[in-house]
Amino acid sequence: MSTPSLAPQIMKRPWLMRWMKPISNWYFENAGYRKLGLRADDLIPEESDQVQLALRRLSPKESYDRVYRMRRAFQLSLSHQLLPKEEWTKAEDDTPYLSPIIKEIEAELSEREDLESMIISKRKANN
Structure with a gap:
């Protein structure tokens, strides 16, 4: 679900951030x-399973x-x-509410996949 983003690299550079913010x-x-x-x-x-699971994890009010x-x-x-201009979503109200849950689910799934694919072998005893 997650797509590559340039945002972290842009936010590390203040001069680039000042240039990109108005755009x-x-x-x-x-x-x-x-x-x-x-x-x-x-x-x-x-459509994805991760988003469906994230939607189920939303609070009843947010849902x-x-x-x-x-x-x-x-x-x-x-x-x-x-909508009338006073009812438009303001920039400060446009905060992510679903994407953090999706990232959390993706991390859980990758951790589960790593654990399930782990091969456990016994150490050979030294004589």
Whole structure:
């Protein structure tokens, strides 16, 4: 599920961060999902097993909020409308809520795979 990201390398270099920040802000403002009331993690495709498991691990409130945002955005999309500007998702509200759980699940699965593929052998006794 995880895709390679340049973000850690960009964040290590302050000069590059200052150069990229306005571009990233422009991109997120023009992506359009915030104008429908969605958050970035609402756009993660739900087809993989890891995402399905992460969705089951969400708290009931967060799960309800996600479904509400998705249904509202779908209805707005069908009617070719946008939310009023005061209801748009603000940048400070657009925090990841699902991707940390997905990363945790991927780490658990890789650890399980490593443990299951481990070969245990007895040491030979020295005479």
